[in-house]
Amino acid sequence: MSPSLHQSLLMVSDLEASVAFYRDLVGVAPVERNDGNVEFDTGECTLVLESDFDQEVLDGFGLDEPGDERGRGVIVAIGVDDPEAVDTVCERAAEADETVRMDPTDVEWGRRMALLADPDDYTVEISAPLKEDQRSNT
Numbered sequence: 001m002s003p004s005l006h007q008s009l010l011m012v013s014d015l016e017a018s019v020a021f022y023r024d025l026v027g028v029a030p031v032e033r034n035d036g037n038v039e040f041d042t043g044e045c046t047l048v049l050e051s052d053f054d055q056e057v058l059d060g061f062g063l064d065e066p067g068d069e070r071g072r073g074v075i076v077a078i079g080v081d082d083p084e085a086v087d088t089v090c091e092r093a094a095e096a097d098e099t100v101r102m103d104p105t106d107v108e109w110g111r112r113m114a115l116l117a118d119p120d121d122y123t124v125e126i127s128a129p130l131k132e133d134q135r136s137n138t
Contacts, residue, residue: 071121083112
């Protein structure tokens with residue numbers, strides 16, 4: 001069996017604000033809620049938003065507390081069905097006064113993408129493959 005990514009876990013400071021961001025703006029539906037975390041089925045792997053672990057759990061896993069700059073260096077890439085959906089997600093984010101780091105852009109590798117900041121400053125890429133007739137314009 002080849003290794004595969006089955007889950008990405010983000011430690012978040014405000015679980016409800018993060019759930020609202022991913023559910024209402026990005027458009028992924030929660031599939032399971034447990035004590036301290038919410039799981040979203042994103043197709044290939046599960047995205048888990050986890051309330052900060054207490055010190056005992058951090059110590060047990062050999063982890064450091066995430067601190068105030070938890071989103072630094074992390075990009076969560078979420079694919080959507082079509083290029084227009086990238087624009088729709090960004091419109092919802094702007095209407096909700098969320099940070100759009102990069103407006104929807106057609107990139108040379110054949111995708112339309114945008115970058116948002118979630119409530120903990122994780123960078124969230126929203127992207128979709130360009131349609132064949134749109135590729136020649138990049």
